[in-house]
Amino acid sequence: MNKWAVRTADAAGAPYVLFPSMGEYPAYDDRVYDAFDAADDRHRAYRTAVRAAAPGKVMVDIGTGRDALWAVEAAHAGARHVYAIEADPATADRAAEAVIAAGLDDRVTVLPGRSSETILPERAEVCVSEIVGNIASAEGAIAVLDDARNRLCTPDCVWIPFRIQTWAAAVDLTGADLAVAAESLPYLHRVFEATGAPFDLRLCLGGPADDAIISSAVPIESIVFDADRPPPAHDERRTAELRIGSLARMSGILLWTRVATEVRGGREVDALAGGTRAWAPIYAPFPEPVPVTPGDHLPLTFTRHTSDDGIHPDYELTVGDLPPWQSPHHNGPFRATPFYRRLFST
Ligand SMILES: C[S@@+](CC[C@H](N)C(=O)[O-])C[C@H]1O[C@@H](n2cnc3c(N)ncnc32)[C@H](O)[C@@H]1O
Structure with missing residues (x-):
């Protein structure tokens, strides 16, 4: 495995920290x-x-x-x-x-x-x-x-x-000095061991994610498991529109999960509401922050494509005419954008 180093922060001292999304790898402990x-x-x-x-x-x-x-x-x-x-x-x-x-x-x-x-x-x-x-x-x-x-x-x-869903909203995290929580480094290593090489893995955002949101929130995946309906599509392309609510510099998109365990009347768990540690929002950064003003409408396209392991999807997210955020499950590029080059050095 290549030699690399990662920028870390003490989770207790930083308002926002990053940590690897690891549930999709055999990295549980x-x-x-x-x-x-x-x-x-x-x-x-x-x-x-x-x-x-x-x-x-x-x-x-x-x-x-x-x-x-x-x-x-x-x-x-x-x-x-x-x-x-x-x-x-x-x-x-x-x-x-x-x-x-x-x-x-x-x-x-x-x-x-x-x-x-x-x-x-x-x-x-x-x-x-x-x-x-x-x-x-x-x-x-x-x-x-x-x-x-x-x-x-x-x-x-x-x-x-x-039903399981993914929601999306634009965020301004330009004021946050983002680094990977030191305590999460063992999981980073386990993900790279599982995939065979370091790559620009999905990162979760720890901290008051709600405070950073600057747009409306929209569902970009809504996956229903129900005997009376066809099985969910493995691959999908979905479009939506984000409405900007504040004068800000949009630095990326936040993605998070909502889970309805029962068909009717059951509790729906929202990962952004902070009522569970089992899920956390994903931060999809843009290469550079983009100035936005209230009332701006931004088209968003989200694509899910099953990877070559036949199980775990790769994702692509495009907002307006900005370069897409590409998030393969494995075999992705390493240090491909300024955001990841700032986090990882070789
Ligand atoms: C997020 S944990 C959930 C554990 C427990 N069910 C709970 O809800 O607390 C997911 C577990 O599923 C296992 N797992 C994932 N995919 C699986 C599959 N296709 N067959 C069997 N186990 C699987 C993982 O190893 C892990 O232990």
Whole structure:
């Protein structure tokens, strides 16, 4: 791997910091799984949906994680049987221990491996998964759940989550001296190890992201998992328009996730609202800030294209006639723009 160095900041001392978007890579550790255990907005929304759907049902939990959270919850709520699939072998072992500790190993079967390589002894009537990224589709939910729909689930399967979205708004972060949070460096290294080389990876924004927004917010992905509708398209191009609300220098676009776990009446989790640490907004910087005035309308085009691994999408975002923000899942260029050249040196 090339020699490189990264500009870092102490997260406690800086108003805004950057950190890698890592959910779409095999980079999870105890610290990350601890965050998933927090009784936050994400947790409440999933728990409510799982409790409502589970009684008497055969379920599959795709990506059960270290603590088999939703499989255990489902079994407690009366699921007939839960098949809990986990891609990472060591994490699957820990999940099996969690199931035994909960006294539920007669009703929860932990299956190590990727869901796409797993065969179930019976089809599931409820599918729960939390493979939702900081850009909603980034962890491969469309391809993974499409495969589950075809091979692992009944035709009338209930899907949790029901809808995942990505929203976008323009931001002015020209006053922020952005650098990567020092505490997140281990994840940066793990992402580059997973992809085989350093590249201009997606970066999340830590800090009061709301305060930096200077435009209206628009959905750029709205992905629905529902037995009565066709499966979501793997590749998509969507256009929208941002309306500028303040005199500012637009430095980039913020992208964030909203998750509806249930079809009706359920809680919708908004990553920007700060009620969970499981997701964070992505910062898509422009090469140079652009002056904008209130009332400006900016056309935006967002493209999702499945990468050559068949699961994780590559993205492209274009605003007006500015150069596009290109965000491949892997195999991308390194230090291709002034923003990344300022962060990374070689
Ligand atoms: C964001 S974590 C969620 C863990 C837990 N379900 C929760 O909600 O707290 C996603 C987990 O899914 C696993 N995973 C991702 N894609 C998978 C797939 N296709 N098959 C099995 N596991 C997968 C990852 O290894 C990771 O443990």
